[in-house]
Amino acid sequence: MTNNRFFSFVGGNSGPWRVTKIAAVTGEGLKDVDRLDVINDKLDSPPPNAPWMLRGVTSYQRYVNSAEHQQLAAVQPQLDRPEATRAALIPIKKSESWWHLSQDQRRRIFEERSAHIATGLKYLPAVARRLHHSYDLGEPFDFLTWFEYAPEHAADFEALVSELRQTEEWQYVTREVDLRLERA
């Protein structure tokens, strides 16, 4: 059952990331914790003393076309850059009406009308990102997006998040939590 595309994000009192903010943006939030651990495996249950755990899997791209893929590949940075001491974990859940749309309808909202990919591109290579899919795992959120950036790009990251939240795509978001972190 385990493969290396699985990640478990554990909120508790250990791990390399100190939690600086946990905000409920839409819907129910997550219990306050001091630390976040990121484990490249699918845990069956949260470790002792960890109030919560969120799991996701990296996967094939659902909306990016090949021209966009090449643009992204040319500029996207790796995770774990030494200067990237800030991180964010943004779990989101989308409505059933989103998931009932056909592929072309979702793509049209995602990119042609909300410019999700184009907006992300503007903030590269400052912000490194990894997307984890959770919808098909039966998890409370549909996506877990992990971001890493240097302190001097914190304002850029705020702008990115703010732009995306104003899009038509975000009208389908029924739950969103925003966690900010610093390397401990």
Added chain:
Amino acid sequence: MTNNRFFSFVGGNSGPWRVTKIAAVTGEGLKDVDRLDVINDKLDSPPPNAPWMLRGVTSYQRYVNSAEHQQLAAVQPQLDRPEATRAALIPIKKSESWWHLSQDQRRRIFEERSAHIATGLKYLPAVARRLHHSYDLGEPFDFLTWFEYAPEHAADFEALVSELRQTEEWQYVTREVDLRLERA
């Protein structure tokens, strides 16, 4: 962790479906069993005496556009029709090169060049179908497709399977098993 989109297919000596054939089409096969049980839940491990278990989750459509969705919805039958006493379970795995393609490249191969949706439409409403996704669950196969049909449509079903296996899309299939079943 459980939700009703999960299905577990259990090969063993119990269940409502008698196995009439288990053929390895490409790559490694599956151990011979007498019966198949279809459980609308995600089992953690196979029940006692069951040599294997395959799990998948029904999900949002990955390639179907809205016009195709409407065409399909107009003619696709429900599962569990009393006359549909034959069934097939066809687990397939695709290559890493398939999963590394962008969405538009996969769609082009899937439909514009392989006519996967159009081919399926020709055999509706004779053949009922449910697709289960397994790639993001870390399972040995990427898809489990379940079909139900009446004995008088058995030849149609053979034609459908044969047509799909000759497509460009099927060149990406690295493992395929073909199980045929009769209601016991």
